[in-house]
Amino acid sequence: MKKKFDLSLYLVLDANLCMTPDGMVETTRKAIDGGCTIVQLRAPEWKKKKVLEAARKLKALLEPEGIPLIINDHIDVALLSKADGLHVGQDDISPTDARALLGNKAVIGLSIGSGEEMREADPEADYFGIGPVYATQTKKDAGAAVGIEGLKELCAMTEKPCVAIGGINRSNAFKCVEAGADGVAVVSAICGADDPEAAAAAILQEADLAKRS
């Protein structure tokens, strides 16, 4: 059976902001205390040895908490670290190819930035990362911002769970969930916060408020 996952507050660990594998572990520990529900390791700038070290340390932290670990791009790292899933972009290995290596239990996410990408989305994707909702500095190859209206349209096109990503923080998380997202993916508003636990808790509160409204 596929691992259950909750997209409410999706922490995306940034290699530059966290700097080291131990820095990622530290940020994640605090974000968990703040209520984050799923964690992605994203470090395109790092060599694989360092990425694998981070993945194994994060898995050891997250497994007892029952929080899924998702690896960005690298299926080999996902397999070796026994991560719960993979997140891929449009120019990465496809969800169908990834599924062949990772099996049915793996949670596979796909980045979506337009109606065309949503219509042609690989059926093996389990959830969609929709964005960037707002312009962002943390992902240099991200496409044009889709905005809240774009997010609403894209979420309405699918039955699968969707997480909003790109420039999301405490001030706009409510609007993203109100627009139809099942949760918000946050990078710098947690990884770059002075108090990642408080930041996570505040963003989660906004998302929860929107779900109940």
Added chain:
Amino acid sequence: MKKKFDLSLYLVLDANLCMTPDGMVETTRKAIDGGCTIVQLRAPEWKKKKVLEAARKLKALLEPEGIPLIINDHIDVALLSKADGLHVGQDDISPTDARALLGNKAVIGLSIGSGEEMREADPEADYFGIGPVYATQTKKDAGAAVGIEGLKELCAMTEKPCVAIGGINRSNAFKCVEAGADGVAVVSAICGADDPEAAAAAILQEADLAKRS
């Protein structure tokens, strides 16, 4: 049984010089006609979708010729393209971790640039890529050149097959094999040649001459 491999003339395909997956296929086709014995796909600049496309096209070309395809760094691409092996550097996933995913048949190569690295070399490596022998422009993160004397010392430290790499061309291939290497790995002297077939044939002739001398 592990696939047999011959390091005599090891073509390392360069993403920037070949530009596209089809460019890699074209260069490889010519290099095979010139006698190349093993091929590595190395494209750290490319996104994985493009790397996988190149790997599958190269495998379709090389399989009928009985020439092994080695993938640099990406175990996921090696698995999906049914490549014959993997080449890793010191900062990549270790040969032991790679073996766990690729199995016993896979040919695994490891880059070595010093006596310390050779002494501590992962026992799961099947061959060593020793260098850079000369300074090179094609691999920006390569260490200091070991020179012909360094190559000789490193080859003498192991019973495993060694291939010399880094700035190798027609004019110095003989010296590399004379120093103890089982073959030469060539990047720009083939990928950047006007006539890759003639370049490959000329370099292979030098290597063969040194083996017989």
